[in-house]
Amino acid sequence: MTTTSRRYEPGDLIYESKPYIRVIQRDLWETSCSWCLKQDVELKRCSRCKMVRYCGVTCQKAAWKDHKLECPFLPRYTAGPDHFFVQMLASLILKTKVMTPLKNFQLKRKPWFSNYLKVTEIALKSYLGEENVPNEETLLQLIGKVECNYYSFGEGKSNIWALSIG
Ligand SMILES: [Zn+2]
Ligand SMILES: [Zn+2]
Numbered sequence: 001m002t003t004t005s006r007r008y009e010p011g012d013l014i015y016e017s018k019p020y021i022r023v024i025q026r027d028l029w030e031t032s033c034s035w036c037l038k039q040d041v042e043l044k045r046c047s048r049c050k051m052v053r054y055c056g057v058t059c060q061k062a063a064w065k066d067h068k069l070e071c072p073f074l075p076r077y078t079a080g081p082d083h084f085f086v087q088m089l090a091s092l093i094l095k096t097k098v099m100t101p102l103k104n105f106q107l108k109r110k111p112w113f114s115n116y117l118k119v120t121e122i123a124l125k126s127y128l129g130e131e132n133v134p135n136e137e138t139l140l141q142l143i144g145k146v147e148c149n150y151y152s153f154g155e156g157k158s159n160i161w162a163l164s165i166g
Helices: 057-070 082-099 113-128 136-149
Strands: 021-024 150-155 159-165
Touching: 021 082, 021 113, 057 082, 082 113, 082 136, 113 136, 136 150, 136 159
Parallel strands: none
Antiparallel strands: 021 159, 150 159
């Protein structure tokens, strides 16, 4: 927790940090820089996946640390109904393969959840391939972490540009 004796006005920047994971709305891949979200500028495609675009080398380099994990899979990505969430889970799965896993917590399953879990698992398998999707228990842990921690960026509920964690 952070405490301060300074007085802040609405709109003041108090704290800034890079999210652990951020995914960009599929509709924006063509028209925005996938790092700084700039639009109405000349964009160059990632030469490997040919799915996301950047406004320049600086943004492409900054994004590569995270993008290199999902880059090989993106051509297989299809935007289903829960695509935002699936993409975020996929990024988390790929990232926790190279990072220390986050601490697990106690989960209580609700009956409606098993259907949701099945749908999510199918979407993830078609995107990342079966070999990259963790077992059900781990997947449940990851879903819990995403559900509890994500925040959105955009204009209201209907026009979300990006989802982030951390
Ligand atoms: Zn940019
Ligand atoms: Zn790429």
